[in-house]
Amino acid sequence: MFKILRLSAFNINKSKKESLAIAFLSLVSVLFVGIIVTNVGRINTTFYDSFKSSGSYNTVLSFPADKYREDCRIILEEEYGIEDVIEGDALFSVGASVIDTNDEKYGINMYWVTPSFEKQIEDFVMIESISEDELNLIAHPIWLPTYFKLNRGFELSDDFIVELNGTEYPFTIVGFYETGLMAGDATGVKCVITEEDYLLLEPICSRFVNLFFDSEDFPVSEYQEKCDERTSENVSTGMIGFSEEIEKNAETQFLKMFISFVGFFSVITLASAMFLVRHKIGNDIEDQMQQIGVLEALGYKSGEISLSYVCEYFLSGGIGALIGGCITYLITPIFNNIISVMVGRTCNSDASIWSSVGVTVFVTLIIVIFALSKAHSIKKLPPVVAFRKGIKTHHFGKNLFPLEKLKWNINIRIAMNDFFSEFKSSIGICICILISSIAILFAISAAYFFNDGYMALVRFMGTEVPEVTVLLQDDTDINEINAEISQMSEVRKTLLTYGDFTQKIKVIGADESGTIVVFDDYSETENIAVSEGRFPEHDNEVMISVGWRERSGYSVGDSITLQGDDSTNKYLITGIVGGMLNGGTAIYMNTDGLIRLNPNATLNNIAVYLNDGVVKEDFENKLNDLYGESIKVGSMLDLAKGQMEPIANVTRVFAIVAEFIIAGIVAVILGIISVSSVKRKKKDIGIMKSLGYSSKDLMAQMAMRILPPTIVGVSIASIGIFYIYRYFWISTFSVEVDAVPGVVIVTGILVIMFCYFVTYISAGRIKKISVTELMTE
């Protein structure tokens, strides 16, 4: 064993830079993989721990109060055997504006409940609250879910101002509590207010009747059918069902997207490290062939020699992995904090040392296995063959590019000759560049996409996101108000629509509900882009979002059956729209289509697009002053900002950081390849120098030699990224986002240039090689 360690130490000492590079790649691999392994589980654990400690029921069915019938609760007891059902009221505000700690306004869907109902549906566990004495002095106390503290930065005793219909309602925060359902901005946040304040808000909010109970995999669609059947009414229209799983998926959706980004990069890094190990060990064996022969002649077994190589990588890779493991362990609390902030729930679990240890061992093991598989080739080298530098037979290879037919620059020709004579290694470089280029192109495309911050995601909402929405609250003639608003100087244009995108519709035969989107003339819309087919033109036509196509297999030309208030109607699918609205569940129709489904429905919402420079708040105040309680003014844009801004910013920063990390990895790999090539070709370089080739000529040859595999790798990556990028967005958000060709082409060219210059600069070691090394004395 001592002999083996001595040989390994000798090799490490001889190639310090390469050993450092492998240690660095192992470190980064462990760091990335560690972040994934430690945190993927922690996201779920954080959610489930918080949910459990809240003592909440795990399912809620919310009915618009006018739709709810007693039978809906009875069905739960009679048909599903669920007897422990809590029934109670909650108020609901779509896109309520909250003024945050930075005095910025953002939109959020809010549920309002009283303390007595809250105590019925969960334990109302406070993580922080003011004293009873202090509470008695406060006029409008509010108890908020931990989301507002962790994600939005509110503190106890802060003012909490909510703007509803243009009127500000100030509250004082008296406590933060753990909550199960209705805990984040994706599903709506449940706030607890006093009975008096509840009565105050009741006229300006929608009232919902909620049924809370415990059930595993409650079949919502089936239940809706049973409700409609039993009541002979369409009571399930507008019903919203949440479960623990839906809540978890909604709250963790963006975080998982972020983690999948990191996961993607961890695979790239690990693959790069493995490639470098294989490449370097192959080169080492070739370089040290004669030394291997000598060692074998001295009595070392080939197994011992190959083990010394493996041991070398075990040491260099293992040290890097160990440092990576320690860093992973140390930064786990930071990630706990990030998860806690992003999910909006307290993260109680401590950093586990075992996951860091596990990842360290895993990465080291992978490196050892790769090293072992390559070092195994030493066993096939008898001493005589090793003495002859592995040449078993004379070289009778065909001269593919004889110099006598040279048409280009001699340096290019020599580089091409090297490329073909080391074709196997070139394939390895090509694969390495291909993988790295995909990562870089992905990161650049993502960073470019998020360049506009949350507005990038807004563009893929799959519905209109005007600055202001005006929802009619009574029987006022919408056309009359629309005519007035559209003439206002602040207004660029208006569009009539229906509902507030919380209107659910039952799709017969599907596992999920649809979200109705209605516009009369889709050609006037700015954010609804048909990716396939055309807009609906007749009352029996609809478009569907990509989510329906991906999850339920619908396509253009198919029929989809929707259940309206009084009837069930078939619609022809005329188009597909990329959009993430409500998880990609949107169904688009025109007014006639809506009336066919629900004869009593009328357009009740005006989407108002403002001119540049108009202050939205001023315009909202103007509308409230003009129309009072007959309208409810909201902003889809504020709502989208509240939900999407944090993740858009985090993802953009990560994508930019990832670009640099991957570029660094590529530089390290190419640098090592270049340095080891210079070492290996030391004699040839000396000969060429003696013939009058300058260091710059030889450095250019070295750099040009990696151009063919680089160009092939980058080209394949540039084509592949369109599919990968598109697939990523479809599978995560049901939207069709394409990589921008210009960005891909420019990035591809930059990657090729980067690879060329990194190799060129790394080959600078050539300058130190002197012809005198060929001297005999």
Added chain:
Amino acid sequence: MAVSILKTQKLCKSFSNGGNMQHVIKNLDLDIYEGDFTVIMGASGSGKSTLLYALSGMDKPSMGKIFFGETDISEYSNDQLAVFRRGNCGFVFQSVHLLENQTVLDNVLTGALIVQKNSKELVNRAKELLTRVGLDEEDQKKYPNQLSGGEAQRVGIVRAIINNPKIVFADEPTGALNSASSKEVLDIFTSVNKSGQSVVMVTHDFKTALRGNRVIFVRDGGIVGDLNLGTFDEEDTKNRRDRLSNFLEEMGW
């Protein structure tokens, strides 16, 4: 009157060896004349190869000057020296040092194409020279590891002279060859010299040294003897042999 093609003034070359400076060439003044076949002799470690590499622009002197004609090349950068070597010098090593992954013809052309554009004339000249040294068309397609030592050295010589350099340097070119191969190789050098090119050759070998018209003896980094042997003539071997023998005896060889 002989025209100096290479001239050194107070040439010094030192190497650092584990922190200790080793002065290999010390204040050496030397003229190499156009058309001469100069042989440098000396014991192992005397500095003869170091001198050869400095003269040929393969290595930079530590101090002193080297003039190629009127041009001072001692201050040239490495890349300037590379450009200088291209057109002016050819070099033949003891271990030949052919590029293993190139054929015989390509090895020769690699040296030529850094200086000249590819042309039929150039390829024909390379083939002709190879044929003249006994390497036929089939041999020209071979790779270095398919050649004998003598054949490989002949390729090395053709590679050195393909650009018609003004001066050809050779570092123990026959050191690894048997006597028959040595003679063939030396005949080529003689013929190169007769065609007007200067030759500077380092050797340990008495028979090889006989080919020169001038023999310089180096000891401890300085020139201690300089013998004018006159132009090589097969008929006059005995006389040359005696004179060289006496010279070397004087030098303590």
